[in-house]
Amino acid sequence: MRIVRHLTTRAAAVRALLLLASAAGVLALAGCGSTPVAADGLSSKDRQAAQAALDVLQDSNIATQLLNVTLQVENVPAACQIREVPQQPGTYQVYVFWIPWLAVEPYVWLTMNLTGDPHTSTFHLETTEPILPGGRLNKDGQSINRASIDTTLLSRYGAEQAKKSQQLLREHGGDIFTKPSAKCQVLKNGSLRLLPSA
Numbered sequence: 453m454r455i456v457r458h459l460t461t462r463a464a465a466v467r468a469l470l471l472l473a474s475a476a477g478v479l480a481l482a483g484c485g486s487t488p489v490a491a492d493g494l495s496s497k498d499r500q501a502a503q504a505a506l507d508v509l510q511d512s513n514i515a516t517q518l519l520n521v522t523l524q525v526e527n528v529p530a531a532c533q534i535r536e537v538p539q540q541p542g543t544y545q546v547y548v549f550w551i552p553w554l555a556v557e558p559y560v561w562l563t564m565n566l567t568g569d570p571h572t573s574t575f576h577l578e579t580t581e582p583i584l585p586g587g588r589l590n591k592d593g594q595s596i597n598r599a600s601i602d603t604t605l606l607s608r609y610g611a612e613q614a615k616k617s618q619q620l621l622r623e624h625g626g627d628i629f630t631k632p633s634a635k636c637q638v639l640k641n642g643s644l645r646l647l648p649s650a
Contacts, residue, residue, distance in 0.1 A: 494649065501536075505566045517577070531549040531621050532549075532635060533635060546566060551617045559617070560577070
């Protein structure tokens with residue numbers, strides 16, 4: 453009787469080990485061929501494809517335009533984001549937004565739809581004036597001299613203006629910030645580089 457119990461316990465242990473081994477095998481097969489996804493929702497393969505889409509712009513006038521706008525607003529882009537267009541594999545939406553350094557300068561944003569073909573890709577450059585009273589204060593300190601130019605640093609208008617800037621940035625970006633999407637950066641030569649996932 454003891455021998456039977458001993459064999460039954462041993463058989464149960466062997467069965468448990470076999471089940472564990474089978475489960476490990478299933479998990480290994482399930483992970484086989486899959487690519488890990490980063491916090492931004494992109495796999496390494498997705499990131500390579502997105503960077504390849506950005507690299508097409510390196511020898512175009514878009515790189516020059518990115519530098520020109522950066523010089524005009526005297527500030528680096530506050531946002532640079534890329535994502536693959538849902539339902540359109542291989543087409544990427546890119547959004548670059550600049551917040552001006554001086555209060556007199558406009559907000560500027562560039563939206564691009566990159567298809568891999570310059571003839572079907574689209575580019576839209578838009579601007580809007582800062583939501584500020586333009587010009588310097590008159591001597592009375594109460595009214596604006598409309599003939600003057602406001603050379604105040606935009607950042608000196610405080611938290612309320614910073615909030616408005618972020619609101620504009622999000623508003624014109626649409627769904628570009630929803631995952632999967634990645635941040636990018638405008639380099640000194642006008643090229644765009646995908647940033648590592650945080």
